[in-house]
Amino acid sequence: MTATSTLQVRLRATTYEASNILGFELVPLDPATSLPAFTAGAHIDLHLPGGLRRSYSLLNDPQETHRYRIGVNLDAQSRGGSRHMHEQIRTGTVLTIGTPRNLFAMDESAPFNVFIAGGIGITPLLSMIARSQALGTPWRLHYAARTRSHAGFLPMLASYQGQSEADVRLNFDQEPGGQMLDLNAVIADMPAGAHVYACGPAPLLAAYEQATACLPNGRVHREYFAAKELAATDGSYTVTLARSQRTLQISSGQTLLAGLLAIGVEPPFSCQQGICGTCEVKVLEGTPDHRDMVLTDAEKAANDRMMVCCSGAKGERLVLDL
Ligand code: FES
Numbered sequence: 448m449t450a451t452s453t454l455q456v457r458l459r460a461t462t463y464e465a466s467n468i469l470g471f472e473l474v475p476l477d478p479a480t481s482l483p484a485f486t487a488g489a490h491i492d493l494h495l496p497g498g499l500r501r502s503y504s505l506l507n508d509p510q511e512t513h514r515y516r517i518g519v520n521l522d523a524q525s526r527g528g529s530r531h532m533h534e535q536i537r538t539g540t541v542l543t544i545g546t547p548r549n550l551f552a553m554d555e556s557a558p559f560n561v562f563i564a565g566g567i568g569i570t571p572l573l574s575m576i577a578r579s580q581a582l583g584t585p586w587r588l589h590y591a592a593r594t595r596s597h598a599g600f601l602p603m604l605a606s607y608q609g610q611s612e613a614d615v616r617l618n619f620d621q622e623p624g625g626q627m628l629d630l631n632a633v634i635a636d637m638p639a640g641a642h643v644y645a646c647g648p649a650p651l652l653a654a655y656e657q658a659t660a661c662l663p664n665g666r667v668h669r670e671y672f673a674a675k676e677l678a679a680t681d682g683s684y685t686v687t688l689a690r691s692q693r694t695l696q697i698s699s700g701q702t703l704l705a706g707l708l709a710i711g712v713e714p715p716f717s718c719q720q721g722i723c724g725t726c727e728v729k730v731l732e733g734t735p736d737h738r739d740m741v742l743t744d745a746e747k748a749a750n751d752r753m754m755v756c757c758s759g760a761k762g763e764r765l766v767l768d769l
Contacts (some may be wrong), residue, residue, distance in 0.1 A: 453494065456482070456515065458540045462489025463590075464599035465520040468567060469533055470506075472710050473542065474514045481512035485547035487578035488571045488644075488670070491515060492545035492717040492725060493528070500725070501528035504570040504646075504670075505547060506600070508577035514545075518599055520567035521550065545717075548570035550724050550741055551670040553578060557642035560586040563633065563655060566593075567646020569600055571670060572646060578764070580612055582760075586613040591628040591651065593621040628656040671740045678702050679736040686760075688769040689731055697759070704756045712769060714755060721757035727767035728753060732767045734761040 462470040485491075492503045503517035505749055519532045536542075551571055553560070560579050562572040569590055579586040592598035598617065603643060607613035618628040628651075637643060643666065645655045652669055657665045680700050686707075687694045698708040704726060716726040721739030729752050733741055737747040739754035746752070755767075 452484070452546050454546060455541050455543055458536060458538055458542060459514070461536075461538055464518060466597045467533075468597075468599040469519050469521075470599070471517050471519065471532070471536075472514050473517070473544065474540075476512075476541065482515060483546045484512060484513075485509055485574075486549050487553050487574040488551035489547040489549035489574070490551075490723065491517070491547050492723065493517075493532075494543040494545075495528060495531050497527065499527050499531070500545075501532075502717050502723040502725070504551075504574070506570040506573040508581075509574055510577070513527075515544075518567060518570045523531060538684070545725070548724065551644070551646070551668065553644070554642050554668075555584075556584060557584060557640070557666075559638045559641035560584055560643050561637050561643040562586060562588045563628075563630070563643065563645040563647070563651075564588065564590045564635070564642070565628075565645075565651040566591070566597065567599065568648070568651070568670075568672065568732070569598075570646075572644060573600060573603060575644060576607070576613075579605070580610065583612065585614075587613045587616065589618060589628055589633050590614050591618040591620065591647070594619050597620065630654050634658045634662070640666075642666045642668065646670045648672075676721070676738045676740075676757075678757040681737050682699050682736075682759060684762065685759040685764045687732075687764070687766045689766055690769055702756065703759055703765075707730030707755065712755065716756050716768060719756045721754050724754065726754050726756045728755050731766040733767055735759070735763035735765065736761045 456473040459474045460472040464470045485505050487509050492500050494500050498573045519529050521533045523527045535704050554647035564572050564584050604615050619625045620627050695710050717723045724741040734750050735753035736759040738757040
């Protein structure tokens with residue numbers, strides 16, 4: 448994985464999608480040009496004022512090259528990103544974004560796709576649904592939200608009604624008679640050989656990991672949009688930057704990224720929660736204390752790269768390719 452390049456786009460339209468969810472349509476500055484292609488499940492990083500960077504999934508059909516569409520949920524715990532998008536940004540604004548990257552790619556050989564969305568977690572799955580349609584792969588969506596008014600992009604889903612590949616099942620647990628989505632039942636009901644993709648809040652994904660524990664790893668896919676583990680800040684260690692020949696001390700209570708920024712070294716970063724993969728750095732020596740949700744277990748075990756926003760060191764020293 449390498450750092451992405453950036454480009455400028457114009458915010459062409461903002462749409463109300465659901466309670467606390469706005470949709471944004473981003474287009475090239477020159478309408479005669481195309482945007483870099485993306486694959487279903489990809490995301491872009493938005494570069495916001497004050498050095499903020501936030502990752503948002505692309506929700507439109509990957510066949511489209513004239514626009515990117517994202518959905519932004521106003522997060523009650525917003526550290527500035529979603530609040531800025533909901534309250535400050537105006538149609539027509541020029542934004543800097545990273546080119547699309549995909550950490551939640553589809554296996555296009557699957558005979559059937561099951562999608563499980565919680566709230567704003569619907570966004571990457573919308574692009575996957577469009578891709579399934581293009582491939583002619585039958586799919587089923589289980590979409591959980593508190594109420595219908597909290598569920599974004601329902602008109603997009605309604606447009607698939609009557610298509611033979613499509614099966615949309617909505618679950619509103621806070622409506623009269625509603626109950627939580629039964630993930631064990633969802634998994635038990637999957638057609639043979641189906642792949643399953645989930646995106647949503649941490650409790651939904653924790654239940655999903657339990658419900659899918661019986662399935663082969665290769666058929667189970669998920670994307671977190673909030674950290675599952677705390678960043679590693681509990682030990683002090685030395686970090687040597689091989690390329691710049693500098694050494695720094697990370698103290699207890701400090702993240703590795705904070706230590707780097709403090710001495711003026713700024714690797715690319717975005718979410719600062721170990722979920723977007725932007726801050727990946729090669730490890731030349733030492734054993735990282737991995738806390739991210741980007742690397743697979745095998746990649747973590749190789750100890751040759753790490754996410755510096757959240758991961759630390761198991762020993763006293765790391766040497767990084769910085
Ligand atoms: S900045 Fe997103 S994983 Fe580190």
